[in-house]
Amino acid sequence: MFKPIVWVLCLAPLVYLIYSLYQDLGVNPIETFTNTTGIWTLRLIMITLAITPLRWLTGINQLVNYRRLIGLFAFFYASIHFITYVVTTFFVGGFSNFDASGLAADLTTRPYIVAGFTAFVLMIPLAITSTAGWIRRLGGKKWNWLHRLIYITAMAAVLHYYWKVSIKLVPVNPRNYAILVAILLAFRIWRHFAKRAASEV
Numbered sequence: 001m002f003k004p005i006v007w008v009l010c011l012a013p014l015v016y017l018i019y020s021l022y023q024d025l026g027v028n029p030i031e032t033f034t035n036t037t038g039i040w041t042l043r044l045i046m047i048t049l050a051i052t053p054l055r056w057l058t059g060i061n062q063l064v065n066y067r068r069l070i071g072l073f074a075f076f077y078a079s080i081h082f083i084t085y086v087v088t089t090f091f092v093g094g095f096s097n098f099d100a101s102g103l104a105a106d107l108t109t110r111p112y113i114v115a116g117f118t119a120f121v122l123m124i125p126l127a128i129t130s131t132a133g134w135i136r137r138l139g140g141k142k143w144n145w146l147h148r149l150i151y152i153t154a155m156a157a158v159l160h161y162y163w164k165v166s167i168k169l170v171p172v173n174p175r176n177y178a179i180l181v182a183i184l185l186a187f188r189i190w191r192h193f194a195k196r197a198a199s200e201v
């Protein structure tokens with residue numbers, strides 16, 4: 001019922017970013033574009049992870065209907081973020097100048113890039129198997145296990161952000177996101193053990 005609103009809210013940051021870059025290119029428009037798509041990827045991953053605890057806390061089960069859409073938008077922003085980095089860093093001077101070895105070296109040796117790439121790659125099977133057909137094919141149990149990859153994505157994404165900005169004095173934002181991920185994951189662990197204890201009674 002609220003899906004059109006979720007669509008509008010998820011697309012709004014991108015529309016606003018394109019509009020503001022068009023209005024004022026700023027000092028470094030590529031950096032602004034990459035950083036903004038990166039932060040929105042992270043925010044949408046956090047919202048996706050927050051849906052299950054929010055459902056448990058509020059009892060509003062319909063929230064689950066929006067998890068897939070928001071997760072796919074996180075993947076959409078991550079793809080734009082990744083493509084921007086590849087195109088603006090390794091296609092400098094035109095498409096015939098693609099620096100494949102430079103890209104391979106970056107993806108495997110620079111710690112913050114390795115962490116970001118890990119987070120992104122792990123989102124691919126999640127996006128592919130997000131359909132009802134795949135849930136049927138895999139079965140609920142396997143599907144749930146596979147989709148726990150989102151926890152590793154979230155941790156790798158925070159690490160990526162932390163390493164990217166840790167050259168600055170106090171990386172406050174990455175720390176806050178790290179705390180948020182820790183709370184969201186701790187909640188699941190607590191729920192798991194609480195359920196087990198209840199079933200043993």
Ligand code: HEM
Nearest residue numbers: 031034035038039041042078082085116117119120157161
């Ligand atoms: C889930 C996946 C990812 C998330 C959540 C994410 C998040 C972020 C965030 C929050 C920033 C902003 C840092 C700041 O404000 O200073 C950022 C920057 C950056 N990310 Fe990612 N990222 C992801 C994947 C990737 C991948 C796959 C790559 C490339 C292989 C990448 C390359 C970069 C680069 C190069 C920057 C710095 C941009 C600049 O300063 O010009 N990221 N990312």
